[in-house]
Amino acid sequence: MLLLAGLGNPGAKYACNRHNAGFMAVDAICDRYQLAPERRRFQGLARDGLIAGVKIVVLKPQTFMNESGRAVGEAMRFFKLTPGDVVVFHDELDLAPGKLRIKLGGGHAGHNGLRSIDTHIGPDYRRVRIGIGHPGAQHKVMPHVLSDFSKADAAWLDPLLAAIAEYTPYLMRGEDAEFQSRIAAKLNPNPPRNSPASASLTEERGPNGI
DSSP: OEEEEEOOOOSGGGTTBGGGHHHHHHHHHHHHHTOOOOEEETTEEEEEEEETTEEEEEEEEOSOGGGHHHHHHHHHHHTTOOGGGEEEEEEETTSOTTOEEEEESOOOTTOHHHHHHHHHHOSOSEEEEEEOOOOSSGGGHHHHHTSBOOTTTHHHHHHHHHHHHHTHHHHHTTOHHHHHHHHHHHHOSSOOTTOOOOSOOSOOOSOOOO
16 A cells, blocks of 8 residues: 655645645546545545555645645554655755656755655655756745746646656556656657656755745
């Protein structure tokens, strides 16, 4: 069994914010695989079902971003899971818009949602990092993440969310590298010569402070 947690802030005010990319990703997964209707559980909104033969629970914490770990920790303990059974989808300032990377463990880089989860379950969970780009200056970070995606962003955001959902079965099988590379190939089918088709970003930045 796996717990898929999408990070974001609850309510219509925040629904289209860049900071809610995690909510958007798990919504796309739930819709594609027609998981059970949403219900309130674990201080969040949860849906469950099967993907690629694996039982999953998808959780959107309703505690606001900074307390995401309360909901994730409660669900993990209820199902007697380990941190390695948890996959967290979240926005990532340190990746260019439309880029995606996945990793196991690591630091929170100032992301308060991850910081909270680290506090409640430790750092050894899987993270699907969804690039939203950095505004270039630290004082611009908060307005950037708490503003809506633009209409122009739909050109990369919609295909990315669809690809995440399409290739989720690879996550179910623990094939994280294949999940990442399939998404990269889907979104960039004709990469420049000598430029590998990958979802990695060539430039990493410092802590994002969110």
